[in-house]
Amino acid sequence: MTDKILIAFKSIGKNKNRNFLTMLGIIIGIASVICILAIGDGFAHTVTKGMGNHNTRNKVVIMYQPTTDDNTDGGFTNNDEAVLEKIPGVEQVKLASSVVEAGAKAQYKTKNVTMSLNKQPKHLKLVKGDYFQMSGASNGVYISEDLAHKLFKKNVLNRLISIDGTVFVVQGIYHISDMNYRPDAYVSKTIFKQLFANQISKDEARLSVEPKANKKWIGKRAVKQMKKMGEQKNIGTYKVSNPDQVSKQFTKILNDITYFIAFIAGISLLIAGIGVMNVMYITVSERRKEIGIRRAFGATSNDIRNQFLIESVVLCVIGGVIGIIFGYLLVAIINAFLPFKAVITAYALILSLSVSTAVGLIFGFIPSNKAAKSELVGLLKEE
Amino acid sequence: MLKVTNIGKAYGKFTALENINLEVADGEFLAIMGPSGSGKSTLINILGLLDQSYTGEYLLKNKNYKTVSDNFLSRIRGDQLGFVFQNFKLLTTYNVYENIEIPLIYSKKEQNNKRELIEDVIEKVGLKGKEKNRPSELSGGQQQRVAIARAIVNHPNLVIADEPTGALDSKTSKEIMDIFTKLNQDGTTIIMVTHDSEVAEYAMRTVYIRDGRLYNDEKSVKKS
Ligand SMILES: Nc1ncnc2c1ncn2[C@@H]1O[C@H](COP(=O)(O)OP(=O)(O)O)[C@@H](O)[C@H]1O
Numbered sequence A: 001m002t003d004k005i006l007i008a009f010k011s012i013g014k015n016k017n018r019n020f021l022t023m024l025g026i027i028i029g030i031a032s033v034i035c036i037l038a039i040g041d042g043f044a045h046t047v048t049k050g051m052g053n054h055n056t057r058n059k060v061v062i063m064y065q066p067t068t069d070d071n072t073d074g075g076f077t078n079n080d081e082a083v084l085e086k087i088p089g090v091e092q093v094k095l096a097s098s099v100v101e102a103g104a105k106a107q108y109k110t111k112n113v114t115m116s117l118n119k120q121p122k123h124l125k126l127v128k129g130d131y132f133q134m135s136g137a138s139n140g141v142y143i144s145e146d147l148a149h150k151l152f153k154k155n156v157l158n159r160l161i162s163i164d165g166t167v168f169v170v171q172g173i174y175h176i177s178d179m180n181y182r183p184d185a186y187v188s189k190t191i192f193k194q195l196f197a198n199q200i201s202k203d204e205a206r207l208s209v210e211p212k213a214n215k216k217w218i219g220k221r222a223v224k225q226m227k228k229m230g231e232q233k234n235i236g237t238y239k240v241s242n243p244d245q246v247s248k249q250f251t252k253i254l255n256d257i258t259y260f261i262a263f264i265a266g267i268s269l270l271i272a273g274i275g276v277m278n279v280m281y282i283t284v285s286e287r288r289k290e291i292g293i294r295r296a297f298g299a300t301s302n303d304i305r306n307q308f309l310i311e312s313v314v315l316c317v318i319g320g321v322i323g324i325i326f327g328y329l330l331v332a333i334i335n336a337f338l339p340f341k342a343v344i345t346a347y348a349l350i351l352s353l354s355v356s357t358a359v360g361l362i363f364g365f366i367p368s369n370k371a372a373k374s375e376l377v378g379l380l381k382e383e
Numbered sequence B: 001m002l003k004v005t006n007i008g009k010a011y012g013k014f015t016a017l018e019n020i021n022l023e024v025a026d027g028e029f030l031a032i033m034g035p036s037g038s039g040k041s042t043l044i045n046i047l048g049l050l051d052q053s054y055t056g057e058y059l060l061k062n063k064n065y066k067t068v069s070d071n072f073l074s075r076i077r078g079d080q081l082g083f084v085f086q087n088f089k090l091l092t093t094y095n096v097y098e099n100i101e102i103p104l105i106y107s108k109k110e111q112n113n114k115r116e117l118i119e120d121v122i123e124k125v126g127l128k129g130k131e132k133n134r135p136s137e138l139s140g141g142q143q144q145r146v147a148i149a150r151a152i153v154n155h156p157n158l159v160i161a162d163e164p165t166g167a168l169d170s171k172t173s174k175e176i177m178d179i180f181t182k183l184n185q186d187g188t189t190i191i192m193v194t195h196d197s198e199v200a201e202y203a204m205r206t207v208y209i210r211d212g213r214l215y216n217d218e219k220s221v222k223k224s
């Protein structure tokens, strides 16, 4: 087989210019295939990641929404979890929080302020003080300018404030721009975990359901149960959250784009295929003498057909490989303009090579067959 | 080796061969002479299983191949026959070694000694050291040696040569005929078409063809 491919390379190399022009269509077609798939895969990847990277297939999510904005404490309790777990078809229930910040009350002298807080981020730009990662049980706190003004009327460091009854020292003050959302205060990771994390209300109940379960029914049933028995039913409402719907819309847009570019790719591959057919016809008629010689020395008509088919496929696969390289460059350029990152997957490479091979086989078949079926005596009269 | 009974061939209304009867023994060296257009190539194309559209009966090694599959015919051509043509018919983009290799590519015979087989025939036709040369870098005589090497690399029973010296001068023709003579002495049956009586001298027997009819000696041709 390798020697037959080498023969094909040799024959193709003999007419480099002509064959390169023929490959151009394949190159463009395959480059577009690569782009389509990269955009599609990148898009799908971003969408699923944005949705929490959860396999939503076997999940029903129940959301809890407090009736008033002031009251952010409500949510699901451990008893609620037990109730939900008893619903037929539910395998497991996990409580989670859609927000990661904790709510707390800050106090300075006689002033009381409700505030949000979180564990400190890696980097933070301060308007006052020095930023560093606080060690385990440090009682340092970074607060926003807003909070500082509410508590002290100005930006001052090293004041002692109490947050939910624990005393903290102000280490630094940061500005919250309109563009960036930030909580009112940051404490060390360990402190956050120890004192505040468990206060974050669990406003999401994620039910893992059996593969064959009726998700709609389970959703309705769960909401009904919570409305009746939920421990905090008086200060909030329950409803089924439906991530499927969001992804459906995205998928539709995605599909429209994909179909459009696929249409372009399809047309350029069709034109490329006709080009391949044409060049193979030329090759076959130029090489009647060679065919005659091979036939006289033992080549069967199948051998001849395969030789030209292999040549046609090799031609297309070379084009495909160049197309893939071009696709890589195009995707790199496209990525500079896209809001998400297009990614080239192994699947895209395999598909591209398969498509190239298929074009070679389909459009090379008729010319190769012509070569195989030519009458031998006539072939040997060629010079 | 072969037996031809009452073979005929027509191109439309034109009769190219008529009532041909011929027998060739194993190990024989037969020359077929005749003027241009008399039907020599037509006849040996039939004998070489290159042309299957004829009337009458042709037995090669006592077998009739008239109705066998195309694949089977290819195999017989590759394994049992060897062809030498007037204008060499070498592949111009292949070097000497690669041209000679062609029959081995398609042969079903065992060939783990492929390289050896090729080197062996290259030596036999006196082209050692020219393995890497393209046909365009060789003289006519050398090109015909390549063609002969290609015809015999598979050790065929029968070599069919259509005007092998037609494109060569008389000195080179003699060298080529010496190779054929040696080949015949080693046991290969040879059928050779020529219109050069000097070349025909190398054969054991000569038959004559004119206007598609075969004659066993020159006198009977003249009589007709
Ligand atoms: N394919 C063909 N169609 C019609 N006539 C042909 C064909 N091939 C050969 N002939 C005719 O048959 C006759 C014998 O041809 P050929 O066997 O090639 O002669 P030669 O003895 O020179 O080798 C010639 O008159 C030639 O014109």
Ligand SMILES: [Mg+2]
Binding pocket: B040, B041, B042, B162
């Ligand atoms: Mg002739």
